Amino acid sequence: xxxxxxxxxxxxxxxxxxxxxxxxxxxxxxxxxxxxxxxxxxxxxxxxxxxxxxxxxxxxxxxxxxxxxxxxxxxxxxxxxxxxxxxxxxxxxxxxxxxxxxxxxxxxxxxxxxxxxxxxxxxxxxxxxxxxxxxxxxxxxxxxxxxxxxxxxxxxxxxxxxxxxxxxxxxxxxxxxxxxxxxxxxxxxxxxxxxxxxxxxxxxxxxxxxxxxxxxxxxxxxxxxxxxxxxxxxxxxxxxxxxxxxxxxxxxxxxxxxxxxxxxxxxxxxxxxxxxxxxxxxxxxxxxxxxxxxxxxxxxxxxxxxxxxxxxxxxxxxxxxxxxxxxxxxxxxxxxxxxxxxxxxxxxxxxxxxxxxxxxxxxxxxxxxx
Amino acid sequence: xxxxxxxxxxxxxxxxxxxxxxxxxxxxxxxxxxxxxxxxxxxxxxxxxxxxxxxxxxxxxxxxxxxxxxxxxxxxxxxxxxxxxxxxxxxxxxxxxxxxxxxxxxxxxxxxxxxxxxxxxxxxxxxxxxxxxxxxxxxxxxxxxxxxxxxxxxxxxxxxxxxxxxxxxxxxxxxxxxxxxxxxxxxxxxxxxxxxxxxxxxxxxxxxxxxxxxxxxxxxxxxxxxxxxxxxxxxxxxxxxxxxxxxxxxxxxxxxxxxxxxxxxxxxxxxxxxxxxxxxxxxxxxxxxxxxxxxxxxxxxxxxxxxxxxxxxxxxxxxxxxxxxxxxxxxxxxxxxxxxxxxxxxxxxxxxxxxxxxxxxxxxxxxxxxxxxxxxxxxxxxxxxxxxxxxxxxxxxxxxxxxxxxxxxxxxxxxxxxxxxxxxxxxx
Numbered sequence: 001x002x003x004x005x006x007x008x009x010x011x012x013x014x015x016x017x018x019x020x021x022x023x024x025x026x027x028x029x030x031x032x033x034x035x036x037x038x039x040x041x042x043x044x045x046x047x048x049x050x051x052x053x054x055x056x057x058x059x060x061x062x063x064x065x066x067x068x069x070x071x072x073x074x075x076x077x078x079x080x081x082x083x084x085x086x087x088x089x090x091x092x093x094x095x096x097x098x099x100x101x102x103x104x105x106x107x108x109x110x111x112x113x114x115x116x117x118x119x120x121x122x123x124x125x126x127x128x129x130x131x132x133x134x135x136x137x138x139x140x141x142x143x144x145x146x147x148x149x150x151x152x153x154x155x156x157x158x159x160x161x162x163x164x165x166x167x168x169x170x171x172x173x174x175x176x177x178x179x180x181x182x183x184x185x186x187x188x189x190x191x192x193x194x195x196x197x198x199x200x201x202x203x204x205x206x207x208x209x210x211x212x213x214x215x216x217x218x219x220x221x222x223x224x225x226x227x228x229x230x231x232x233x234x235x236x237x238x239x240x241x242x243x244x245x246x247x248x249x250x251x252x253x254x255x256x257x258x259x260x261x262x263x264x265x266x267x268x269x270x271x272x273x274x275x276x277x278x279x280x281x282x283x284x285x286x287x288x289x290x291x292x293x294x295x296x297x298x299x300x301x302x303x304x305x306x307x308x309x310x311x312x313x314x315x316x317x318x319x320x321x322x323x324x325x326x327x328x329x330x331x332x333x334x335x336x337x338x339x340x341x342x343x344x345x346x347x348x349x350x351x352x353x354x355x356x357x358x359x360x361x362x363x364x365x366x367x368x369x370x
Numbered sequence: 371x372x373x374x375x376x377x378x379x380x381x382x383x384x385x386x387x388x389x390x391x392x393x394x395x396x397x398x399x400x401x402x403x404x405x406x407x408x409x410x411x412x413x414x415x416x417x418x419x420x421x422x423x424x425x426x427x428x429x430x431x432x433x434x435x436x437x438x439x440x441x442x443x444x445x446x447x448x449x450x451x452x453x454x455x456x457x458x459x460x461x462x463x464x465x466x467x468x469x470x471x472x473x474x475x476x477x478x479x480x481x482x483x484x485x486x487x488x489x490x491x492x493x494x495x496x497x498x499x500x501x502x503x504x505x506x507x508x509x510x511x512x513x514x515x516x517x518x519x520x521x522x523x524x525x526x527x528x529x530x531x532x533x534x535x536x537x538x539x540x541x542x543x544x545x546x547x548x549x550x551x552x553x554x555x556x557x558x559x560x561x562x563x564x565x566x567x568x569x570x571x572x573x574x575x576x577x578x579x580x581x582x583x584x585x586x587x588x589x590x591x592x593x594x595x596x597x598x599x600x601x602x603x604x605x606x607x608x609x610x611x612x613x614x615x616x617x618x619x620x621x622x623x624x625x626x627x628x629x630x631x632x633x634x635x636x637x638x639x640x641x642x643x644x645x646x647x648x649x650x651x652x653x654x655x656x657x658x659x660x661x662x663x664x665x666x667x668x669x670x671x672x673x674x675x676x677x678x679x680x681x682x683x684x685x686x687x688x689x690x691x692x693x694x695x696x697x698x699x700x701x702x703x704x705x706x707x708x709x710x711x712x713x714x715x716x717x718x719x720x721x722x723x724x725x726x727x728x729x730x731x732x733x734x735x736x737x738x739x740x741x742x743x744x745x746x747x748x749x750x751x752x753x754x755x756x757x758x759x760x761x762x763x764x765x766x767x768x769x770x771x772x773x774x775x776x777x778x779x780x781x782x783x784x785x786x787x788x789x790x791x792x793x794x795x796x797x798x
Contacts, residue, residue: 010515010516010517011516012516012517012777013516013776013777014517014774014775014776014777015514015515015516015517015565015772015773015774015775015776016515016773016774017442017515017773051445051447052431052435052445052446053435053443053445054397054435054436054443057443059445067516067777068445068447068513068516068517068518069516070445070513070515070516100424103421103424103450104413104416104417104421107413107416107417107420107421108416108417110417110420111417111418111420114418147479254472257472258465258468
C-alpha cells in the first residue's frame with residue numbers, strides 16, 4: 001500500500017494553495033507542508049468527506065469541520081490508497097447511487113400516501129368536520145357563497161330581474177312555490193331555514209348552496225309536467241342541504257387545493273396534474289353525494305305525501321336532451337342508474353298532488369307572468 | 371506523478387488545454403448534462419415533482435464543479451435535504467396566509483377586493499424577498515479555494531427596492547430598466563462577499579441605456595405609437611353611447627366610433643412588438659450580460675466580458691429547432707394516441723367510465739411528458755450554454771488578489787431556499 005504522496009491543500013482560513021505531503025498513518029491522514037514539514041491537519045479516515053469534483057480529481061473535506069478545508073488529490077495511485085483506507089470515500093459511486101434509490105423510493109411512497117389521502121382522507125375528514133361546523137358559520141358561509149354564485153349565474157341577458165316571482169302577474173306563481181317548499185320543509189324538519197327561489201336561467205337544472213339556499217332554474221320549470229316533479233327536484237336539493245353537502249364540498253375543495261397545490265408545488269407540468277386530479281376526484285366525491293340526495297328525496301316525498309317516482313320521471317326527460325360526454329366529469333351519476341335507484345326505493349302509495357292544478361298552472365308562469 | 375487520469379469508468383480525459391491563468395474555463399461535457407437532466411425528468415415524473423430538490427442540486431453541482439476560475443474549481447456544497455427542509459418550512463409559513471386569503475375571498479365585496487389587492491402586493495414582495503434569500507443560500511453554499519462566499523443585506527429592503535423599480539419599469543414602458551438593473555445589481559453585488567473580499571458593481575445604468583435605447587426604439591416605440599394612433603381614431607364618447615344603446619343599434623354606432631381601424635392599428639402594433647421581441651431578445655440578453663459581467667469587481671479583481679451576440683443567437687437557434695423537432699414528434703404521437711383511444715372507446719360501447727379515467731390520465735400524462743421534455747431541452751440548450759459562454763467570455767484582471775483572501779463569517783440559512791421554491795421564483 002502506498003503510504004505517502006503529494007497533493008494540494010486549502011486550509012479553509014486563507015485562500016492560499018499549498019503543495020502538501022500526505023502520509024497515510026494507520027488511523028489518520030496526515031497533511032504536512034511540503035517544504036517546512038509541519039503538520040497542517042490530521043483527518044481521521046472515518047471523518048473524510050468525499051466531495052463531488054470533476055473527473056480526475058479526488059476532493060476531500062472533513063465531516064463536521066467549521067471551515068471548508070479542502071484536499072485535492074490528482075495522483076491516481078494516492079487516490080486509490082486513500083479510497084482503500086477510508087470507508088466514507090467511495091469513488092465507485094455505489095453509495096451515492098444507493099442513497100439516491102432510497103430517495104426515489106421514499107418519494108414514490110410519499111406520492112402514494114398523498115394520493116390515498118386525497119381519495120380517502122380528504123372526503124373522510126370533510127364528512128367528519130362538516131357536521132361540526134356551527135349553524136351560524138354555515139349561514140355566514142352560505143351568504144358569501146350565495147353572493148358569488150349569484151354573480152356567476154346572473155349574466156343579465158334575461159328579460160327581467162334574476163329572481164322570478166316579483167314581476168306583474170308572477171305573484172300567484174310565487175305563492176304556489178312558497179306552498180310547495182313549505183310542505184317539503186315541514187316534512188323535512190331541517191335545522192336550517194330554507195331559501196328556495198326560481199331564477200331566470202334557461203338550463204334544466206337546480207343547485208343547493210351552503211346555508212339552505214336553493215336555486216331552481218326557469219328551464220327546469222318549463223321541462224316539468226306537474227308540481228310533484230318540481231317537488232322531487234327540490235326534495236333532492238333539500239337532501240343536499242340536510243346532508244350539509246355544500247359545506248362538505250367547500251371543505252373538500254380546500255383540502256384538495258392544499259394537498260395538490262401546495263405540497264406538490266412547482267415542477268414543469270405539475271399544475272396540469274393538480275387540475276386534472278382535482279377534477280376527477282371532486283366528481284367522484286359528488287357522485288356518491290348525488291345518490292344520497294336521491295335517496296333522501298324519495299324518503300322526503302313519501303313523508304310529504306307526494307309522488308316518489310316523479311323525480312325519476314323528470315330526470316329521464318331531462319337526460320334525453322343532454323349529450324353524452326365525459327361522464328366522469330359530470331357531477332350526476334348515470335341517469336339510468338339514478339332512475340333505477342329511485343324506482344327501487346319508491347314504495348307503493350297513493351300520492352296526493354302537492355299543489356292544486358290551478359296552483360301548478362301559476363307556478364308554470366312564475367317567470368313569465370302570462 | 372503521471373499525467374491527469376480519469377478515476378471513473380469514463381474514458382480518460384485529454385490533458386487540459388493550456389490556458390491563461392486569468393481566464394475562466396467550463397469543463398462540463400454536454401452529454402453528461404443531458405443524461406443528468408433526462409434521468410431527472412423521468413424521476414420527476416415518477417415522484418410527481420418531489421425529486422426536484424435532488425435534480426436541482428445535481429444541476430448546480432454540475433455547473434459549479436465544472437467551472438474553473440484562474441485554475442481552481444468552484445464547488446457547490448448545498449444538499450437536496452436542505453432544499454426539501456426549506457420548502458417544508460416555507461409551507462408552514464405560507465399555509466395560514468393562503469387560508470386567510472381563501473377565507474377573505476368568501477367575504478363581502480370590498481373585503482374581497484382589498485384582500486385581492488393585498489395578496490397581490492404581499493406575494494410580489496414575498497417573491498422578491500425569496501429571490502434575495504435564495505441567492506444568499508446559493509452563495510453560502512459556494513466554495514472556492516476552501517473559502518465560502520456569503521451575502522449580507524436585508525432581504526426585505528431588497529424586496530421593497532425591487533418592487534419599486536419594477537413599478538418604474540412598467541410605468542416608463544421599459545425605459546427605466548437600465549437604471550433599475552444597475553441599482554438592484556449594486557445592492558446585490560455590494561452585499562456579496564468572497565471571504566473578506568467584498569464585491570462592488572461598477573456597471574452604469576446610463577451607459578446601458580445608451581447601448582440599448584436603439585433596441586427599445588425598434589421594438590417598443592412602434593407599439594406605443596400604434597396605441598396613440600388607435601386612441602386618436604377611437605372616439606371614446608361615441609363608443610360609450612354605443613354600449614349603452616345595447617346590441618343592435620349600438621353596432622352601427624360602434625363603427626362610427628372608429629372601432630375597426632383603431633383595433634387594427636393596436637393589433638398591428640402588438641404583433642410588431644411580439645415579433646421584434648422574439649427577434650431581438652438574444653441581442654438584448656447578450657448586451658445586458660456583457661454589461662453585467664464587465665461591471666463586477668472584487669477588490670482589485672475586475673472582469674471584462676467578450677461575449678459575442680452571435681453566440682447567443684446560435685444557442686437560441688439550436689433551442690428553436692430542437693423545440694420544433696419535439697413539437698413534430700409530440701404531434702404525431704398525440705394524433706396516433708388519440709385515434710387509438712377513440713377507436714377502443716367506441717368499440718367498448720356502454721361501459722364508458724373506466725375508459726374516461728384512462729383518457730384523462732393519458733391526456734395529463736402526455737401534457738406533463740411534453741412539458742418535461744421542453745424543460746429538459748431548454749436547460750440543456752439555453753441554460754447550460756449561457757453558463758458556459760457567460761463564464762468563458764470573461765477576462766479577469768489582477769487574479770493574484772484571489773491568493774490572499776481570508777475566510778469571512780460563516781453565515782447562510784440552514785434551510786435552503788424554501789420561500790423561493792414554494793412561491794415558484796427559484797433561479798438556477
